[in-house]
Amino acid sequence: MAVSSFAANPLAPDWLSVPDDANALVSGLWSRTVSRDAGELTVGGVRSSELVAHYGTPLYVVDEADVRARAAETRSAFVDAFERIGSAAKVYYAGKAFLSIEVARWMTEAGLNVDVCSGGELAVALAAGVDPMNLGFHGNNKSLAEIDRAVSVGIGAIIIDSAQEIERVAAAAERHGRVQRVRLRVNSGVHAHTHAFLATAHEDQKFGIALADATDAVAAIRQHPALDFLGLHCHIGSQIFGADGFAESAARLLAVHKRLLVGGHVPELNLGGGFGVAYTAADDPSPIRELASRIAETVAAACADLDIPVPVVAFEPGRSIIGTAGLTLYTAGTSKDVRVAYQDDGETAVRRYVSVDGGMSDNARTALYGADYSVRIANRVTDAPPALVRVAGKHCESGDIVVDADYLPADVAPGDVLAVAATGAYCWSLASNYNHVGRPAVVAVRDGSSRVIVRGETEADLLARDAAYVPSAAAEPATAYPATEQPTDGEGAQA
Numbered sequence: 001m002a003v004s005s006f007a008a009n010p011l012a013p014d015w016l017s018v019p020d021d022a023n024a025l026v027s028g029l030w031s032r033t034v035s036r037d038a039g040e041l042t043v044g045g046v047r048s049s050e051l052v053a054h055y056g057t058p059l060y061v062v063d064e065a066d067v068r069a070r071a072a073e074t075r076s077a078f079v080d081a082f083e084r085i086g087s088a089a090k091v092y093y094a095g096k097a098f099l100s101i102e103v104a105r106w107m108t109e110a111g112l113n114v115d116v117c118s119g120g121e122l123a124v125a126l127a128a129g130v131d132p133m134n135l136g137f138h139g140n141n142k143s144l145a146e147i148d149r150a151v152s153v154g155i156g157a158i159i160i161d162s163a164q165e166i167e168r169v170a171a172a173a174e175r176h177g178r179v180q181r182v183r184l185r186v187n188s189g190v191h192a193h194t195h196a197f198l199a200t201a202h203e204d205q206k207f208g209i210a211l212a213d214a215t216d217a218v219a220a221i222r223q224h225p226a227l228d229f230l231g232l233h234c235h236i237g238s239q240i241f242g243a244d245g246f247a248e249s250a251a252r253l254l255a256v257h258k259r260l261l262v263g264g265h266v267p268e269l270n271l272g273g274g275f276g277v278a279y280t281a282a283d284d285p286s287p288i289r290e291l292a293s294r295i296a297e298t299v300a301a302a303c304a305d306l307d308i309p310v311p312v313v314a315f316e317p318g319r320s321i322i323g324t325a326g327l328t329l330y331t332a333g334t335s336k337d338v339r340v341a342y343q344d345d346g347e348t349a350v351r352r353y354v355s356v357d358g359g360m361s362d363n364a365r366t367a368l369y370g371a372d373y374s375v376r377i378a379n380r381v382t383d384a385p386p387a388l389v390r391v392a393g394k395h396c397e398s399g400d401i402v403v404d405a406d407y408l409p410a411d412v413a414p415g416d417v418l419a420v421a422a423t424g425a426y427c428w429s430l431a432s433n434y435n436h437v438g439r440p441a442v443v444a445v446r447d448g449s450s451r452v453i454v455r456g457e458t459e460a461d462l463l464a465r466d467a468a469y470v471p472s473a474a475a476e477p478a479t480a481y482p483a484t485e486q487p488t489d490g491e492g493a494q495a
């Protein structure tokens with residue numbers, strides 16, 4: 001990477017280099033249709049100023065063409081790779097990353113199945129018209145009602161997560177006179193994150209059952225004529241950049257898969273999701289096509305060693321399909337230059353806190369996982385030198401940070417629109433009403449037009465669930481969230 005002509009702020013993390021141009025939209029971090037037009041950030045052919053004027057901020061923006069393209073590319077990457085080794089692949093979109101009716105439809109139109117992990121996600125997928133046979137249902141503590149509903153609608157597969165669940169799913173299947181297809185979630189002992197993976201014999205976590213117990217669990221499943229065992233399932237982690245963790249996990253699972261073949265058919269293996277995306281310029285995830293090929297080759301080699309046929313292999317990516325295709329627009333409010341000691345001798349440097357009109361209620365990942373993000377001024381470009389900033393939210397929590405560290409032009413000012421990259425996954429889906437802040441709208445952009453796919457919450461929405469609330473003319477809330485001016489016409493109005 002070229003060395004910048006600007007000095008680094010000593011408070012900046014090691015991975016963050018000083019850009020020569022703090023307006024530049026680093027490729028790979030932003031959705032594919034993001035560019036600058038006359039200095040202004042545009043996405044899906046729509047200017048950010050137009051989005052802000054119409055919908056206010058904070059605002060989640062989803063690049064529809066990009067989501068659809070990544071979904072189709074992911075599917076073909078896995079299908080092609082497994083076809084090359086004489087087998088087949090299935091791709092489930094992991095709805096937990098972001099699920100709405102429209103997005104579920106984009107996925108099915110791209111030929112993907114959908115993976116849900118609660119009754120609510122199941123309801124969204126069904127409302128979208130997804131064929132229940134193309135759904136998988138996860139969860140370590142599915143309620144009896146959730147299991148019953150999933151079985152009754154004819155769900156394609158239930159991923160059994162415990163010994164108790166075998167009996168619960170079997171009972172539901174018998175009640176409905178169905179044969180329910182099931183997978184068994186196991187812990188392969190492989191944990192992966194970013195580029196490293198750790199392989200252990202035992203896992204200390206709530207999901208699935210130990211690989212060593214899989215044979216007994218599958219025998220228990222096979223005792224129920226109302227259950228049809230599809231195969232093992234394992235999800236090794238998230239934000240994984242390479243194929244090594246998947247390869248190790250697949251090898252461990254296939255050894256057990258071979259033993260299970262003795263007692264009956266095992267047509268599939270599910271290796272879960274977890275493919276990473278770039279949140280900062282320091283992130284370098286492998287392209288999905290490369291990962292798919294490497295995983296398929298490893299599966300082929302392991303099956304050849306074990307002398308078993310290659311099963312159909314299923315995957316459940318979420319973040320890698322929708323993460324980069326989303327961004328969040330905020331309006332900058334107050335800013336403060338805070339002098340911070342960075343050395344024992346008391347040497348200090350200045351960190352600029354720029355506060356925005358959202359925060360941990362619309363993006364919990366920074367507070368929850370210490371996630372890193374990248375930010376740019378969306379409404380203009382400027383020649384000002386880069387300054388280290390921390391983008392903070394408006395919540396009553398000092399950990400309410402959206403972007404821990406990035407460089408923005410030093411003249412960033414109240415009223416500027418800030419765009420945070422790669423917020424498509426696990427932001428809206430993890431959003432809360434902390435401090436009684438309404439969750440922002442989600443707007444899809446495509447070919448120069450925009451539309452609301454999930455409306456934002458208003459004060460009226462927030463008050464409506466308060467059992468003691470008595471609507472009256474005097475108490476009628478005047479302000480809708482986002483707090484910036486709302487359109488009064490029908491389309492796109494959030495109030």
Ligand code: PLP
Nearest residue numbers: 094235238273274316317318319
């Ligand atoms: N499958 C399972 C079982 C998961 O738990 C998750 C995420 O937690 C996923 C798939 C999706 O992971 P990602 O969005 O990182 O691809």
